[in-house]
Amino acid sequence: MESGTLSLCATPIGNLEDISFRVLRTLKEADCIAAEDTRNSIKLLNHFEIKTPMTAYHEFNKVEKARELVSRLLKGENIALITDAGTPCISDPGEELVRQAIDAGIRVESLPGPAAFVTALTLSALSTRRFVFEAFLPTEKSNKKERKAILESLQKEERTIILYEAPHHLKKTLEDLREAFLENRALSLARELTKKHEEVLYFSLDEAIQKYREEEPRGEYVLILSGASREKKKEEAQAKWEEFSIEEHFEHYLNEGYSEKDALKQMAKDRGMRKRDVYKIIKGDVKK
Numbered sequence: 001m002e003s004g005t006l007s008l009c010a011t012p013i014g015n016l017e018d019i020s021f022r023v024l025r026t027l028k029e030a031d032c033i034a035a036e037d038t039r040n041s042i043k044l045l046n047h048f049e050i051k052t053p054m055t056a057y058h059e060f061n062k063v064e065k066a067r068e069l070v071s072r073l074l075k076g077e078n079i080a081l082i083t084d085a086g087t088p089c090i091s092d093p094g095e096e097l098v099r100q101a102i103d104a105g106i107r108v109e110s111l112p113g114p115a116a117f118v119t120a121l122t123l124s125a126l127s128t129r130r131f132v133f134e135a136f137l138p139t140e141k142s143n144k145k146e147r148k149a150i151l152e153s154l155q156k157e158e159r160t161i162i163l164y165e166a167p168h169h170l171k172k173t174l175e176d177l178r179e180a181f182l183e184n185r186a187l188s189l190a191r192e193l194t195k196k197h198e199e200v201l202y203f204s205l206d207e208a209i210q211k212y213r214e215e216e217p218r219g220e221y222v223l224i225l226s227g228a229s230r231e232k233k234k235e236e237a238q239a240k241w242e243e244f245s246i247e248e249h250f251e252h253y254l255n256e257g258y259s260e261k262d263a264l265k266q267m268a269k270d271r272g273m274r275k276r277d278v279y280k281i282i283k284g285d286v287k288k
C-alpha cells in the first residue's frame with residue numbers, strides 16, 4: 001500500500017485572510033489534522049467550515065504521537081500538521097514528526113505561509129541581508145547557563161538578531177541584552193502583527209528599557225536588533241594592537257612562525273596601516 005503525505009500547513013499569525021488556498025484545500029482533504037491545541041484550532045476550522053477530524057500533537061506527547069501518526073501515514077492516510085499560529089516547526093512542535101516521517105520514507109510537503117519572524121524582519125528597517133533567528137532565549141529558570149552563553153555569543157554577532165519573547169519576560173530580556181552587548185543598539189519591536197492593533201516600534205534598547213519601566217508589555221513580541229558593527233569590531237581589534245609597540249607586534253608574529261613578509265602583512269591589517277609604512281617603522285626610517 002502506498003503511504004500518505006504529511007503536509008506542514010502554515011496558518012495565520014493573526015489575520016485569517018493570510019491563509020492560503022492551498023492550505024485550505026489540504027486541510028479539507030486530509031484524513032486527519034494534527035494540531036498543537038485542538039481547542040484553539042477548532043476556531044480556525046469552524047471559520048473556514050473545515051470538518052476534518054483533529055488530533056492533538058504537542059510538545060508533551062510529540063515522540064509517542066509522532067510514532068502513531070507515522071503508522072497512520074504508512075497505512076495511506078494523509079495528515080496535515082498545524083500549530084497555534086504560523087509555520088509548524090518554527091518555535092513550535094513539528095521537528096520530531098518530520099524526522100520520524102522522513103526516516104520512515106514518507107513524503108513530507110511544506111505549505112509556506114505566515115511566520116512571525118519573517119513578517120517582523122521585513123518591517124524592521126534593519127539589515128535583512130544576513131540574520132540569525134534565536135527564537136526564544138531559555139529563561140533563567142529553565143536554563144540559566146545556556147541563556148548566559150547565548151547572550152554572550154550575541155555580543156559579537158554581526159548579523160541582524162531576531163528573538164521571540166512573551167510579554168512577561170520582555171523587560172528582563174531587554175535588560176539582559178543591553179548588559180550582554182555592552183552598548184546601546186537599534187531595536188525594532190513588533191507586536192500583534194497582522195492584527196488590528198499591530199504595532200512596530202523603532203527605537204534603541206535603552207529607549208525600550210525605559211518605556212517598559214513605565215508600562216507593562218502586552219501581546220507577543222518579535223525583537224529585531226542590529227548586529228555588532230563590523231567597523232566597531234575592527235576599531236576594537238586595532239586598539240588592542242596599539243597597546244603594543246611595532247617591534248613587539250613584529251616579534252609576536254615571528255615567534256608565531258610567520259615569515260617577515262607575512263608578519264608585516266598581518267601587522268598592517270591588525271593596525272589598519274599600509275604595509276610599507278609598517279616596514280619603514282620596523283627598519284627605523286620613520287618615527288614610531
Ligand code: SAM
Nearest residue numbers: 013086087090091115116164165192193220221
Ligand atoms: N510558529 C510561529 C511562527 O511561525 O512564527 C511561532 C510560534 S511561537 C510559539 C510564538 C511566538 O511567535 C510569540 O511568542 C511571538 O514572539 C511570535 N508571534 C506569533 N504571532 C505573533 C504576532 N502576531 N505578532 C508578533 N509576534 C508574534
